[in-house]
Amino acid sequence: MNGAGVLLPLANTTTDAFRRVPLLTTRITRKSSSSTRNSLVIEAVEGQASPDTPAEPVARRLILLRHAHSSWENRSLRDHDRPLSKSGQADAVKVSHKLQQLGWIPELILSSDARRTRETLKIMQEQVLGFLEAKVHFISSFYSIAAMDGQTAEHLQQAICKYSKDDIFTVMCMGHNRGWEEAASVLSGASIELKTCNAALLEAAGKSWEEAFSAAGFGGWKLQAVVKPD
Numbered sequence: 001m002n003g004a005g006v007l008l009p010l011a012n013t014t015t016d017a018f019r020r021v022p023l024l025t026t027r028i029t030r031k032s033s034s035s036t037r038n039s040l041v042i043e044a045v046e047g048q049a050s051p052d053t054p055a056e057p058v059a060r061r062l063i064l065l066r067h068a069h070s071s072w073e074n075r076s077l078r079d080h081d082r083p084l085s086k087s088g089q090a091d092a093v094k095v096s097h098k099l100q101q102l103g104w105i106p107e108l109i110l111s112s113d114a115r116r117t118r119e120t121l122k123i124m125q126e127q128v129l130g131f132l133e134a135k136v137h138f139i140s141s142f143y144s145i146a147a148m149d150g151q152t153a154e155h156l157q158q159a160i161c162k163y164s165k166d167d168i169f170t171v172m173c174m175g176h177n178r179g180w181e182e183a184a185s186v187l188s189g190a191s192i193e194l195k196t197c198n199a200a201l202l203e204a205a206g207k208s209w210e211e212a213f214s215a216a217g218f219g220g221w222k223l224q225a226v227v228k229p230d
Contacts, residue, residue, distance in 0.1 A: 057205040060212040062160070062221065063104055063172035064184045068092040068123075068197040070116040080143060084119045091197040091229035096124035096131060098227050104201055105130035106172035108164055110156075112142035117174045120197070134172070137163050146179030153183040157213050166208045172199075189219030192226060199227040 069088035084092070099105065105128070111117050118138070125132040145155045156173050164171055173180075177194060184192040184200035192200055201224040206212030 055207045057207050057211070057215075058169060060204050060206055060209055061104060061170040061224075062187070062202040062204075063099070063106060063170070063199050064156075064180050064187075064194070064202065065095070065120075065172055065174045065199040066177055066180045066194045066196055067112070067114070067117040067174060068095075068120045070196075080114050082114075082116055084116055084123075088116070088120070088196065089123060092120045092123040093127055094229040095197050095199060095227060096127040098229075099199065100128045100130065102201070102225070102227070104170060104227075106134045106170045107168045108171045109134045109136045109174065110142070110159055110163060110171065111136065111138050111174035112146075112176060113138040113140050114143045114176070117142075117176075121174060142173070142175045146176035148179070150182070152179030153186040153218060156183055161209050161213070164209050168209075171209075184223075186218050187216075187221040188223040189221075190223050192223065194226070195228070197229050201225045201227065 067084075067088075068091045069085050070082045071085040071088070072082065074082075109121065109131070111121055121131070121136070139159060141155065142159075145152050152175075160171055160173070180200075181192060181194040184194060184202065187202055188200070194200060202221040203224055204212040204216035204221045206215055
């Protein structure tokens with residue numbers, strides 16, 4: 001919705017979604033009459049909030065998706081270049097529709113540049129328009145960082161804060177184990193298992209992504225669900 005507003009929670013949603021409602025501000029004018037000169041008139045005005053009105057924290061939703069199952073048929077290929085298997089292709093279709101049903105459609109997608117993550121995303125974009133409309137960045141370090149113990153969560157935080165904006169509320173990061181499973185567990189404080197084409201849905205509140213990460217810290221992100229193909 002166009003226009004400024006305060007953020008109120010919507011009832012009966014899968015997650016804590018928000019909507020904007022108009023703000024009522026005041027406008028003071030002077031009005032002259034035969035009986036009173038220069039009297040003050042205070043009117044309620046719907047529209048732009050005062051610059052001094054503080055922004056309210058809103059839900060920041062993070063999807064950590066492990067790529068779909070890949071093929072090992074061609075042993076001559078580098079690991080980076082392995083394609084999806086047929087079962088992996090089918091799983092990518094299923095998960096894209098499940099995320100759509102839950103209303104978790106990203107506005108920004110940050111992905112490893114490995115072939116299997118690219119193919120997973122391409123299938124999801126073919127299935128659900130929302131994934132096609134999202135802005136996409138392929139980040140080569142997402143492939144290598146996943147193999148390094150204890151570094152993925154912080155690396156994802158840095159990437160999200162770099163590429164996202166305050167008006168983006170849902171971000172999806174696509175990558176590999178063991179890093180993705182580890183990052184989901186570190187951020188949520190829970191022990192999370194991510195098999196191929198599993199997605200951890202995490203949520204925290206903040207006026208910006210930086211504030212959400214700062215406020216929630218490691219262990220403070222709420223795990224809403226782990227989405228699986230079956």
